[in-house]
Amino acid sequence: MTDLSKLTIASARDALRKGDMSSAELTNAYLGAIEGAGALNAYVHHTPEIAKAQAAAADARIKSGDAPDMCGIPLGIKDLFCTKGVPSQAASGILAGFKPAYESTVTTQLFDAGAVMLGKLNMDEFAMGSSNETSVYGDAVNPWKFDDRELTPGGSSGGSAAAVAADLCLGATGTDTGGSIRQPAAFTGITGIKPTYGRVSRWGVVAFASSLDQAGPMTKDVRDSAIMLEAMCGHDPKDSTSMDLAVPNFEAALTGDIKGKVIGIPKEYRMDGLPVAIEKLWEDGTAMLKDAGAIIREITLPHTKYALPAYYVIAPAEASSNLARYDGVRFGHRAKLDAGDGITEMYEKTRAEGFGAEVQRRVMVGTYVLSAGFYDAYYNRARKVRALIKRDFDQVFAAGVDAILTPATPSAAFGLGEMVDADPIQMYLNDVFTVTVNLAGLPGIAVPAGLDANGLPLGLQLIGRPWEEGDLLNVAYALEQAAGFVAKPQKWW
Amino acid sequence: MSIDTETARRVAKLARIKVEDDALPALAQEFSAILGFIEQLNEVDVEGIEPMTSVTPQRLKRRKDVVTDGNQQAAVLKNAPDAREGFFAVPKVVE
Numbered sequence: 001m002t003d004l005s006k007l008t009i010a011s012a013r014d015a016l017r018k019g020d021m022s023s024a025e026l027t028n029a030y031l032g033a034i035e036g037a038g039a040l041n042a043y044v045h046h047t048p049e050i051a052k053a054q055a056a057a058a059d060a061r062i063k064s065g066d067a068p069d070m071c072g073i074p075l076g077i078k079d080l081f082c083t084k085g086v087p088s089q090a091a092s093g094i095l096a097g098f099k100p101a102y103e104s105t106v107t108t109q110l111f112d113a114g115a116v117m118l119g120k121l122n123m124d125e126f127a128m129g130s131s132n133e134t135s136v137y138g139d140a141v142n143p144w145k146f147d148d149r150e151l152t153p154g155g156s157s158g159g160s161a162a163a164v165a166a167d168l169c170l171g172a173t174g175t176d177t178g179g180s181i182r183q184p185a186a187f188t189g190i191t192g193i194k195p196t197y198g199r200v201s202r203w204g205v206v207a208f209a210s211s212l213d214q215a216g217p218m219t220k221d222v223r224d225s226a227i228m229l230e231a232m233c234g235h236d237p238k239d240s241t242s243m244d245l246a247v248p249n250f251e252a253a254l255t256g257d258i259k260g261k262v263i264g265i266p267k268e269y270r271m272d273g274l275p276v277a278i279e280k281l282w283e284d285g286t287a288m289l290k291d292a293g294a295i296i297r298e299i300t301l302p303h304t305k306y307a308l309p310a311y312y313v314i315a316p317a318e319a320s321s322n323l324a325r326y327d328g329v330r331f332g333h334r335a336k337l338d339a340g341d342g343i344t345e346m347y348e349k350t351r352a353e354g355f356g357a358e359v360q361r362r363v364m365v366g367t368y369v370l371s372a373g374f375y376d377a378y379y380n381r382a383r384k385v386r387a388l389i390k391r392d393f394d395q396v397f398a399a400g401v402d403a404i405l406t407p408a409t410p411s412a413a414f415g416l417g418e419m420v421d422a423d424p425i426q427m428y429l430n431d432v433f434t435v436t437v438n439l440a441g442l443p444g445i446a447v448p449a450g451l452d453a454n455g456l457p458l459g460l461q462l463i464g465r466p467w468e469e470g471d472l473l474n475v476a477y478a479l480e481q482a483a484g485f486v487a488k489p490q491k492w493w
Numbered sequence: 494m495s496i497d498t499e500t501a502r503r504v505a506k507l508a509r510i511k512v513e514d515d516a517l518p519a520l521a522q523e524f525s526a527i528l529g530f531i532e533q534l535n536e537v538d539v540e541g542i543e544p545m546t547s548v549t550p551q552r553l554k555r556r557k558d559v560v561t562d563g564n565q566q567a568a569v570l571k572n573a574p575d576a577r578e579g580f581f582a583v584p585k586v587v588e
Binding site: 097098099101196197198211237244303305312320324327329331343344345346347348349351352355364365367368371378382386387390424439440441466 | 496500501504505507508509510511512520523524526527528530531532533534535536537539542543544545546547548549551553554556565568569571572573574575581583584585586
C-alpha cells in the first residue's frame with residue numbers, strides 16, 4: 001500500500017483511475033490509521049461500514065469509466081454537517097443522540113461525486129472557539145508537538161485540521177465563521193479555503209452565525225483544495241443565500257503564473273506585538289510573490305481594528321437567534337425535570353445542561369445586544385461598521401488589487417489548557433487576521449509557508465475578490481510553489 | 494459599560510438558560526469585559542451609513558408558494574426526547 005503521508009487527492013485520483021490502487025484498499029488503510037490515532041481525538045464518530053460501502057461503489061464506478069475527481073477519495077466530515085442516520089452533534093451535549101433524517105447539501109454533493117466518509121470530526125461546540133477546547137468530546141490534539149507539550153490544532157475545525165495533518169484522511173470539510181478553517185489550517189501546516197459567502201450551500205450545516213458561516217475544504221495542498229472545493233460548490237435552492245452562479249474548474253486555474261497581479265499588503269495588519277517569526281514570514285511571502293512577477297502594493301483597510309468588536313456583536317446576536325431552537329422539544333437533550341416544573345423550567349434546565357460555558361456566554365451576549373434599548377447601540381452600530389469594513393475592501397479591489405497577503409494567525413499553535421485562565425477576549429484575538437474576511441463575505445485561503453523557532457508550522461493568508469476563488473487559488477498555488485513547505489509532524493500518536 | 498448581577502440575571506432569563514445565583518457575579522464580570530471590548534465601536538463615525546443586511550448584493554430568489562414535501566410525521570418526530578401519539582410532548586403549559 002502507498003505511503004499515506006505522500007498521498008494527495010490529486011495523486012490518489014490519478015492512481016485510482018489508472019487502477020494502481022482501489023478505493024477499498026485506500027479506505028481500509030485510512031480506517032487502520034484512524035484506529036491507531038485515538039490520542040489525537042480527531043474522529044468522534046466512526047463510520048467504517050458507510051466508508052466500506054461507499055468505497056465499493058466508487059470502485060465499481062471507476063471501473064465503469066464514470067469517475068468524477070472525488071470518486072473513491074476518503075474524507076473526514078466535520079461534526080457540524082448533518083449526515084443522514086449518523087450522529088451530528090456540533091460537538092454539543094444538547095444534540096446528544098441526534099441522528100438527522102436528512103443529508104446536508106455539501107455532503108450530498110461530495111457523496112454524489114463518489115467521495116467516501118470515514119467518520120465525523122471533532123470541533124469546538126457549535127463552532128464557537130479557536131482551540132477545539134469547547135468540544136463535548138474533549139480536546140482534539142495537534143499532531144505537531146514541541147517540548148512534549150500537547151498543542152491545540154486550532155478551532156473551530158480542529159478535528160478536521162488534525163485529521164488532515166496526521167494523514168487520517170485525504171481531505172476534510174471545515175466551516176469558517178470568523179477563521180475556523182484558516183486558523184486551524186495554519187496551526188497544523190495544511191491548506192484551507194473559505195469561499196465567497198454564498199458559494200457553498202449552508203443547508204444541513206448546523207447554523208452558528210448565518211450571515212458569516214461558509215463551508216470549505218481543508219486539504220494537504222492548494223491543488224487538493226481546488227479539486228474538493230469544486231465538488232462542494234454550487235447553487236442550492238434550499239439555501240436562499242446560495243448564489244446561482246456557474247462553478248468554474250478551479251484546478252484548471254492553477255497555472256502558477258501571477259505575472260502582473262497586484263498584491264496588496266494592508267498596513268493595518270502590522271499590529272503591535274506581532275511575533276518576529278510571523279513578521280518575517282509575511283515579509284518572506286511578500287518577496288516570494290514579487291519574485292514570481294507580482295506587483296506589491298501597500299494598501300490601507302482603515303476599519304480593520306473594529307472587525308473583532310463588530311464580529312463579537314454580530315456573531316453572538318445571530319447565534320442567540322439560531323440556537324433558540326435547542327429547547328428540548330424536537331431533538332437532542334432534555335433535562336430531567338422536578339415535580340412541578342413547567343415548560344419554562346424545561347427550557348432553562350435543558351439549555352443550562354446542554355450548552356457548554358462558551359456557548360452559553362455567546363448566546364447571552366447575543367441576547368443582551370439584541371434586547372430592547374440596546375439594539376441600536378450595539379447591533380445596528382455593528383452592522384454599520386461591518387458595511388464600512390466591506391467598503392474598505394471594495395475600494396482596494398476597485399483600485400486594481402487582485403489579492404491581499406496577510407499572516408493567517410498572530411502566533412503558532414499554543415498549548416492545550418494554556419488559555420484556560422485568560423479572559424475570553426484573549427482567545428478571540430486568534431481571529432484578528434481572518435475575521436475581516438467573513439464580515440466582508442470574501443474568499444480567503446491559508447497556505448503553510450514556514451516553521452517558527454520551535455519547528456511549528458506558520459501560515460499566510462491570501463484574500464481574494466468575491467467569486468474569484470479560481471484566481472485566488474492560483475495566487476496561493478504560486479505562493480505554495482515558492483514556499484516549498486514540505487515539513488510533516490513526527491508521528492508520536 | 495458595567496453589567497451588574499441583576500442585569501446578568503435578566504439576560505440569562507431572556508436567553509432561557511438557568512444560571513445559579515452564585516454564578517451570576519462572575520458572569521456579570523465576563524459580560525462587562527466583553528461589552529467593554531465591543532464599546533470600541535463607538536469610536537467609529539457611522540454617520541449616514543446604512544446597516545448591512547446582506548454581504549452579497551443579491552435579490553433573494555422567489556419560488557412558487559406550493560407544498561414541496563410532507564407526510565413525514567415519523568421522520569419529524571424520530572429525534573424527539575418525548576413524542577406521543579404523533580405529537581411532541583412537553584410539560585403542562587396551561588393550567
